[in-house]
Amino acid sequence: MSGTTWFSISVERARRRAGVKWSHYGDDVLAAWVADMDYDPPPAVTAALRGHLERGDLGYGLMAADLPDAYAAFQQRHHGWTPDPERVRVFTSALHGLEAAIWNTTEPGDGVVVFTPVYYPFLDAIRDSGRRLVDAPLDPDGWRIDADRLDAAIDPTTRIILFCNPHNPTGRVFDADEVNAVADVAERHDLLVITDEIWGELTHGPLHRPLATCDERFAGRLVTLGSASKSFNLAGLRCAVAHVDHSPLERTLDSMSGHLQGAPSTLGVVGTLTAWTACDDWLAAVRTELTARRDQLARRLAAEAPTVGFVAPEATYLGWLDFRTTGLGDDPARALLKQGGVALSQGPKFGTGGPGFARVNFATTEEILDHVIDRIVETVAAADTVT
Numbered sequence: 001m002s003g004t005t006w007f008s009i010s011v012e013r014a015r016r017r018a019g020v021k022w023s024h025y026g027d028d029v030l031a032a033w034v035a036d037m038d039y040d041p042p043p044a045v046t047a048a049l050r051g052h053l054e055r056g057d058l059g060y061g062l063m064a065a066d067l068p069d070a071y072a073a074f075q076q077r078h079h080g081w082t083p084d085p086e087r088v089r090v091f092t093s094a095l096h097g098l099e100a101a102i103w104n105t106t107e108p109g110d111g112v113v114v115f116t117p118v119y120y121p122f123l124d125a126i127r128d129s130g131r132r133l134v135d136a137p138l139d140p141d142g143w144r145i146d147a148d149r150l151d152a153a154i155d156p157t158t159r160i161i162l163f164c165n166p167h168n169p170t171g172r173v174f175d176a177d178e179v180n181a182v183a184d185v186a187e188r189h190d191l192l193v194i195t196d197e198i199w200g201e202l203t204h205g206p207l208h209r210p211l212a213t214c215d216e217r218f219a220g221r222l223v224t225l226g227s228a229s230k231s232f233n234l235a236g237l238r239c240a241v242a243h244v245d246h247s248p249l250e251r252t253l254d255s256m257s258g259h260l261q262g263a264p265s266t267l268g269v270v271g272t273l274t275a276w277t278a279c280d281d282w283l284a285a286v287r288t289e290l291t292a293r294r295d296q297l298a299r300r301l302a303a304e305a306p307t308v309g310f311v312a313p314e315a316t317y318l319g320w321l322d323f324r325t326t327g328l329g330d331d332p333a334r335a336l337l338k339q340g341g342v343a344l345s346q347g348p349k350f351g352t353g354g355p356g357f358a359r360v361n362f363a364t365t366e367e368i369l370d371h372v373i374d375r376i377v378e379t380v381a382a383a384d385t386v387t
């Protein structure tokens, strides 16, 4: 089957799905918000899941024990990193692993650094656990990590740096200088680094380098989160891993009841194992498709909505759109939904650097993306005429 066939889907089919992306706003709205792709998952994954359903094979399974080796082999093949399978723990989602690390290594009031604007559940995780947000805003000119600002943000009760690479929502792949600055600060202030790398396979050129391979100063202070949910479009299956290179957290997790830590379902494990072992061709094809959609978005916005700022992301299928010189105000996604019938993610939720921005999800077909762009262009044009 060709990549083109893998990635064609009609808007009618997308709307028939129960998933939140297309069901939340109803039939008049085009969905370009939550980070699911519109494409069907890899056929090998669907076949493996179907096999379990047809055999009625939904009892207790032992396959989760295979995840650490599969993750290690996948990371080695794609990124040249061999995680130690003994250090790999299984969780139901990346955020589950992230919250387990925060709750088990810090006390209420302790500081957690984030590089804003950032995937807003990070901000919720810090606030909801009673920890303290330590804001290290990215430099809006290129969304780079500002080493001085990072260093200045750290105080005596800062304990964690929450890293996201590739970065949601900006699509940055942080370079060696930026990563070294993080390693330097982490070592000097004795901080744990939690690095969320679940977008690592979806780059558009720059190579993703797992933090574990970047700088030896991360050794002993690093938790790496991995998942097949973004790269293979399996978020609803609920399965993720964390490579825990941090002795205190390892000891705490060892001492906790397995039931308290939870476990993914049989289908989550089967889908993830299949994705990591049998879907490299699909992954290569989806990357090509996503790069084409990214370039379509860049081309059309530059030609038809030049007041909308868009720096093509180096990774992810998310566009971080700058509407600050349009008439759409601080929360452009709200205006685009109300006036344009197109759902993007609201920039202000992503923290500092978010007002005036909206995040668009371009993981769809050329045709659906054209309709999404039409609605953005028309809404911006109408607002610019009024102001």
Ligand SMILES: Cc1ncc(COP(=O)(O)O)c(C=O)c1O
Pocket (backbone or CB within 6 Å): 035, 092, 093, 094, 095, 096, 119, 164, 168, 196, 198, 227, 229, 235, 239, 240
């Ligand atoms: C950076 C990042 N981390 C975590 C998640 C959520 O992953 P999960 O559903 O496995 O918790 C997302 C979803 O978009 C994400 O972009």
